Amino acid sequence: MLAMTSLIKRELKALWNDPWQLALISYIPLLGIFCIWWLFSAALPRHLPVAVVDMDNTSLSRSLTRRIEANPAARVLSYSDLASAKRAMLQADVYAMVVIPQSIRRDMLTGRQPGIDIRYNSQFLLVGKLLSSQIQQSLADGLRDVARQKQLSMGIPKVQAELQMQPLQTQVTALYNHNSNYVVFLLPPVLIALGQLMAMLIFANSLNRELRQNTMRDWFSHGIWRGIGVKAIVYVPLVVMQGRLILALLYQFLGLPLAGTFGQLLVAQLVMLVAIWLLVVAIFFLLQDCARVISFCSALFAPAFPFMGITFPTHDMPMLAQWWRKLMPSSHYIDSHIGLVSYGQAWPQLFEQLTDYWGYSLLIPLIIVLAIKVRDGIFADQNALAGGV
The missing domain is CATH 1.10.357 (Tetracycline Repressor; domain 2)
Structure with missing residues (x-):
């Protein structure tokens, strides 16, 4: 002892x-x-820089850009060409990139299903996945109006068009982290x-x-x-x-x-x-x-x-x-x-x-x-x- x-x-x-x-x-x-x-201490990432390349430059493309900007997780930085946006993402000046193609409204109304290019830097795993989901949600909300117009132009009643646009209301709630x-x-x-x-x-x-x-x-x-x-x-x-x-x-x-x-x-x-x-x-x-x-x-x-x-x-x-x-x-x-x-x-x-x-x-x-x-x-x-x- x-x-x-x-x-x-x-x-x-x-x-x-x-x-x-x-x-x-x-x-x-x-x-x-x-x-x-x-x-x-901020609890949630806010105003993460996102490069947007608007190759359409129409009221629809500008509306989509505004919807991304309205998302609290994103801060839009506009680029005139794809090369400069790629360079910004490689240099970590932005965490994600959205490329809006030409004639997106016309293609949607004629049933051509245009593609919007969304890329994120997977080196920033959580930030990239957060921006990807938030950007997709913002774009989906912005494109819903055009899709609704297409349905109405085909003679589908308004009630049925709304039902086809969103047949189910979904809500995702984390069980042990309600506020994400x-x-x-x-x-x-x-x-x-x-x-x-x-x-x-x-x-x-x-x-x-x-x-x-x-x-x-x-x-x-x-x-x-x-x-x-x-x-x-x-x-x-x-x-x-x-x-x-x-x-x-x-x-x-x-x-x-x-x-x-x-x-x-x-x-x-x-x-x-x-x-x-x-x-x-x-x-x-x-x-x-x-x-x-x-x-x-x-x-x-x-x-x-x-x-x-x-x-x-x-x-x-x-x-x-x-x-x-x-x-x-x-x-x-x-x-x-x-x-x-x-x-x-x-x-x-x-x-x-x-x-x-x-x-x-x-x-x-x-x-x-x-x-x-x-x-x-x-x-x-x-x-x-x-x-x-």
């Missing part, structure tokens, strides 16, 4: 004397959370990915400090598992507090809908952090180099957000990407997060999901083997130096 207390005091003193680690624990997460919240608010959709997974990176840096920095300060022998002298366990005892609760801060921002300050409880979310976060800790410890003992440990961990956790499956279906990813996804604890956590936040699932379902982390337990024997190897090497070197002296 005295040894554990001594190790905890040693770790806390080292934390106090390490400005970078203190920053990771305190104000850097706050700055990151604030900046990300500010980026998403991007804060509800994107902010939680972005902050989860950020939290995982911050946890990785905190854990890796605490281990790397033993290498930087050449205190590995002193650390191992207290026992391998005591040294590893004390670092977990000190830093995991601190990172859990950061996670609680993120939850408070999302579901108390911003008032996002939460069907489950904070206690369930914190349990899920704790299990995720233990998995991150095991990964970082295994990589630390495997590489034994400060820069390489940070670089390898950063490369491993960097694609956390796209691998969560929020913006892209993970089952459509290549097999290598799916294996990579399985390595990241956040990919397992997000299923529990969505289940708790949206569905309010009970404890039994949560515990069933937490069993997905069983693979990380396989790291424990690997850590034992690597830690013993590193310890024996350090003590062998020390004894060799002592014998040489």
Whole structure:
């Protein structure tokens, strides 16, 4: 017990004397959370630039342009030719392009079915899809009048023409995001990915400090598992507090809908952090180099957000990407997060999901083997130096 207390005091003193680690624990997460919240504070994308090439230049084409401009998601930029509009989209000056062909009204009235070219930059996945759907909706509303005139000119009664134009009234409502608010959709997974990176840096920095300060022998002298366990005892609760801060921002300050409880979310976060800790410890003992440990961990956790499956279906990813996804604890956590936040699932379902982390337990024997190897090497070197002296 005295040894554990001594190790905890040693770790806390080292934390106090390490400005970078203190920053990771305190104000850097706050700055990151604030900046990300500010980026998403508009809730919905507005006035995204759209290039319109009007090759018809008639009252109908101008009406269609005005309808696109009236959509709150779009801001129309007119271009005189197709080449300049393409160039603007390649340079990311606009996110989408609409080309209105010549004689569109005449072709519609004579039944030729003209095509309106709509393109969007798929590099901006969410923005592009949003503009595509909004532009199509605006154009459909604008072309309905011409289609109605065609029906009437064919002698179809007005009531029947209206019925043929729109036989069914449709309304699409997101079950767990009624206002299509991007804060509800994107902010939680972005902050989860950020939290995982911050946890990785905190854990890796605490281990790397033993290498930087050449205190590995002193650390191992207290026992391998005591040294590893004390670092977990000190830093995991601190990172859990950061996670609680993120939850408070999302579901108390911003008032996002939460069907489950904070206690369930914190349990899920704790299990995720233990998995991150095991990964970082295994990589630390495997590489034994400060820069390489940070670089390898950063490369491993960097694609956390796209691998969560929020913006892209993970089952459509290549097999290598799916294996990579399985390595990241956040990919397992997000299923529990969505289940708790949206569905309010009970404890039994949560515990069933937490069993997905069983693979990380396989790291424990690997850590034992690597830690013993590193310890024996350090003590062998020390004894060799002592014998040489």
